[in-house]
Amino acid sequence: xxxxxxxxxxxxxxxxxxxxxxxxxxxxxxxxxxxxxxxxxxxxxxxxxxxxxxxxxxxxxxxxxxxxxxxxxxxxxxxxx
Numbered sequence: 001x002x003x004x005x006x007x008x009x010x011x012x013x014x015x016x017x018x019x020x021x022x023x024x025x026x027x028x029x030x031x032x033x034x035x036x037x038x039x040x041x042x043x044x045x046x047x048x049x050x051x052x053x054x055x056x057x058x059x060x061x062x063x064x065x066x067x068x069x070x071x072x073x074x075x076x077x078x079x080x081x
Contacts, residue, residue, distance in 0.1 A: 002031045009070035014057035016064050020073035023051060 009024045026042040041050050055065035 004029045011068040011072040013066045014062050016062035017060040019057055019059040022073050
């Protein structure tokens with residue numbers, strides 16, 4: 001069995017309410033003896049579902065989410081000032 005730890009950062013925008021947020025996820029990826037891959041996602045030490053499979057807005061709970069590269073939400077907030 002092979003395991004690897006990676007980090008992934010993403011930006012998210014809710015297409016219903018316009019809320020934007022960013023997250024840095026710690027991901028433990030494991031490949032078992034049958035070449036099956038599993039991944040455990042953590043956000044701030046809490047185990048969470050993959051943000052790519054079941055995104056949900058923390059403000060309005062909508063599932064209409066746009067996922068973008070990291071830094072997009074922070075850059076948009078800087079332009080608003």
